[in-house]
Amino acid sequence: MSRLIRHEEDEMNRILSREDEILPSSGFAVSVMDAVRREAAAPPPIPFPWKRAVPGLVAAGLAAVLVLAAGVVAIGQLGRTSTSAQFSTPVSLPSLMPSIFHGGMESAASWTVLALLVTFVSVKLSMRLASGRV
Amino acid sequence: MSATDDQADVERVLAGDIPAFEGIVRRWQGPLINLAYRFCRDRGRAEEMAQEAFLRAYRGLSQWRRDAVFSSWLFALATNLYRSELRRIPARAVSLDDIAEPADARASDGGLEDQDRDLAVRRAVGALPAKYREALILFYFHDMDVTTAAQSLGLPEGTVKARLFRGRELLRGKLPQLLAVPRLKEA
Numbered sequence: 317m318s319r320l321i322r323h324e325e326d327e328m329n330r331i332l333s334r335e336d337e338i339l340p341s342s343g344f345a346v347s348v349m350d351a352v353r354r355e356a357a358a359p360p361p362i363p364f365p366w367k368r369a370v371p372g373l374v375a376a377g378l379a380a381v382l383v384l385a386a387g388v389v390a391i392g393q394l395g396r397t398s399t400s401a402q403f404s405t406p407v408s409l410p411s412l413m414p415s416i417f418h419g420g421m422e423s424a425a426s427w428t429v430l431a432l433l434v435t436f437v438s439v440k441l442s443m444r445l446a447s448g449r450v
Numbered sequence: 451m452s453a454t455d456d457q458a459d460v461e462r463v464l465a466g467d468i469p470a471f472e473g474i475v476r477r478w479q480g481p482l483i484n485l486a487y488r489f490c491r492d493r494g495r496a497e498e499m500a501q502e503a504f505l506r507a508y509r510g511l512s513q514w515r516r517d518a519v520f521s522s523w524l525f526a527l528a529t530n531l532y533r534s535e536l537r538r539i540p541a542r543a544v545s546l547d548d549i550a551e552p553a554d555a556r557a558s559d560g561g562l563e564d565q566d567r568d569l570a571v572r573r574a575v576g577a578l579p580a581k582y583r584e585a586l587i588l589f590y591f592h593d594m595d596v597t598t599a600a601q602s603l604g605l606p607e608g609t610v611k612a613r614l615f616r617g618r619e620l621l622r623g624k625l626p627q628l629l630a631v632p633r634l635k636e637a
Contacts, residue, residue: 324622331571332590338487340479344497348475348504355505356468 368445456520460511475504478521482528488587489532490541491576499535503528522601525592529602533584541576574624575617582617585610 455473462470482503486496507527514523575586588599589610600610 324626325618328571328618328621329590329594331568332575332586333594334568335484335488335590337480337484338493338496340483340500341497344479344483344501345472345475348479348501349469349472351501351505352471352475352508353468355508 365445372441372445453519453521457516460514460520463508463511471504471508474507478524479504481521482524485525485528485587485591486532488591489536489584491572492541495541499532500528502535503531506531522598525598525602526604529584529588530604533580537580571621571625574621578617578620582613582620585613586617589614 455477459470459473463474479500482500483496486499486503487493490496490499503524507524510527514520575583578586584603585599588602589596592598592602596607596610596614600607603610
């Protein structure tokens with residue numbers, strides 16, 4: 317049995333060792349060197365502008381944290397109010413909203429203007445960053 | 451192929467002498483193409499993969515640590531590339547179950563022709579699961595040197611030995627007649 321396995325192994329070694337060699341095509345080295353020269357001539361990749369991006373990333377992170385915190389507080393208030401509402405008079409949902417949503421048309425208009433202003437500043441700032449003028 | 455030639459060329463390339471890389475390409479084009487060919491069995495694709503391997507070697511030349519032989523580093527880099535290329539676009543292979551065992555290994559002319567037998571075994575190797583196939587390809591490419599095969603694969607020697615054993619078992623199970631029957635020409 318072991319002689320048979322030994323023979324099989326020898327046979328496998330013989331077959332797999334006797335692999336036909338292929339020769340590189342005549343222009344292979346030249347084509348590799350062309351690719352290498354192209355690679356060498358290409359400008360180095362532009363590094364990510366961390367210095368410019370960090371303030372924006374920090375601001376975005378802070379904004380995200382503030383939104384999250386505001387959300388958590390709002391949900392907490394909602395929970396407390398709905399628990400007490402089971403035992404007292406019903407409370408309408410709009411009354412739970414922050415006061416900024418209760419100012420009527422004037423307040424809405426001022427928030428819209430503020431949002432547009434923030435958008436405009438972000439767009440201008442990102443365009444300046446992209447053009448490298450900052 | 452001399453290790454000192456490789457080292458000298460690498461130093462020159464790193465110093466900015468790009469044409470010196472051609473020495474490395476000319477010395478290693480044959481082995482790298484042949485290794486790629488064993489993985490994909492397609493001459494055109496083998497050359498494309500070898501070219502990409504040389505490009506990556508050029509880009510990463512400064513990462514070659516001088517304590518390792520240049521060829522080991524180059525083969526490990528190429529093997530890694532070939533394996534990921536074949537994972538991305540697998541070579542056309544048949545399933546191990548679809549490989550037909552020849553009806554009678556001892557045919558009327560006194561046995562299977564060497565070519566047919568070799569072809570059947572190679573097709574069976576190509577149909578093995580990747581980890582066994584890669585171990586077998588590297589083992590035979592490096593003249594049955596487990597240490598070098600393990601270096602190229604970036605695996606411990608024990609793992610490569612286990613994969614070789616299992617790969618051979620699978621082949622033996624698939625091609626018992628083909629491998630067990632002594633060739634009459636030799637008898």
